[in-house]
Amino acid sequence: MNDAPTTAVALAASKARLASYLHPAEWALIAEDIAAIHDLKRDRRALVLAHNYQTPDIFHGVADVVGDSLALARAAERFSVDVLVVAGVHFMAETAKLLNPDRRVLTPDQEAGCSLAASIGPDDVVALKARYPGLPVVAYVNTSAAVKALADYCCTSANAARVVEAAARDFGSEAVIMLPDRFLAANTARETRIKIIPWAGACEVHERFGPAELTELRERFPGITLLAHPECPEPVVAAADFAGSTAAMAAFLDKHHPSRVALITECGMSDNLAAAHPETEFIRTCNLCPHMKRITLGKIRRALETLSPEVKLDPALITAASRPLQRMLAIG
Structure with a gap:
């Protein structure tokens, strides 16, 4: 540069x-x-x-x-x-x-x-589509390119509900296959009337959180604000003050400046945001991602x-896997 x-x-x-x-x-x-x-x-x-x-x-x-x-x-x-x-x-x-x-x-x-991306492969997607013919497939971005290539749409944790509703509308369907995170699917289902058929995958970091941990945090630190990632189990998200992607968590801190906060996600997030928010005390809930x-x-x-290791993808795979990403970006 x-x-x-x-x-x-x-x-x-x-x-x-x-x-x-x-x-x-x-x-x-x-x-x-x-x-x-x-x-x-x-x-x-x-x-x-x-x-x-x-x-x-x-x-x-x-x-x-x-x-x-x-x-x-x-x-x-x-x-x-x-x-x-x-x-x-x-x-x-x-x-x-x-x-x-x-x-x-x-x-x-x-x-x-990534444990979540590894929880599903192309053959699994083919089997799901055969089991539920005609239903759109929404793949979380936390999937391999090979899985994305078989999906109709991609989504993020921030736009999952919007993408699910757009997919159902475009396909004229009342149900959508959503993969691979079962917790993101359950949390998204709370935001829409579209029926979501989930895959059974989970993030090995976020699935370890439980609602009892949030209760303990509130007891030990009165007035604490709890921000949870949507990859957490549904009871955890329900018990939090706010749920959103890592970007949404950062935006919440920028806007609200809580005096004390716990980020219910990978603990590196707290380390990296602490310097930018000296007004906030970060209570670490330290689940690390080994990957x-x-x-x-x-x-x-x-x-x-x-200049290695280099990511090399077949041009045909790039074309196929880019399609659901571009559809998601068009939805916003």
Whole structure:
């Protein structure tokens, strides 16, 4: 990126952003990797996209764009770059490739998977469509490109109800197949009269939360505000003060500035938002995603040095899997 700041300027900015997270001795351990990554981004005309669950050294240290999975993939369209490094799990890198087919997309760790995306494969979708012929299939973005290619629409946790209703209307149907997250399906069903036929998948992070945990938080911390992700079980979402995507949670904090909050989601989210909200006390409910944590500064550096591992998708798969994504984007 020709207009990127010099490495010295970028490194100083990274150090300032991380000052509230790291002891000076910790900064010394990662400064070389961060400087190298800034150098490589300039040389490779590259952009680092970091999901909200990444660790602060990545989120605040080297990321050019941060957000949820779809926001990352779409944000890349605004930049004149050749390479995208997706600091997130594998389906996120695939989604970035689907929306940026002419760019080189790198995934720092090919083993950074997702329990939710892994819960369903193409054969499962084919079987569902055979069992419920004529019903539209809505696939959460947390799915592989191969599963997206067999869906009629994609959705996010933020727009799931709108997409379900649009799919039912377009197909003239009173029911919709929604996959793969059974909890997102149940929580979406509360927002619409459309019958939702779910798949039995779940996120291994969010399914561990239970309503008793929220009750305990309210007892221990009077006046606390509880924000839950829609991938949590339905009783958890019902017990929260607000439910929404990671982007919606961040927007809630920006608007309402609660004095004390717990984010019922992957705990990296709290780490990354705390510095921007000194007025808010974050009570950690620390369920970690082991897949997200496979991404490290060292792996991002190696990906930029070697331009690998690269996400490569068959052109026919890109065409098929992009269709439900574009339908979702048209709905908004």
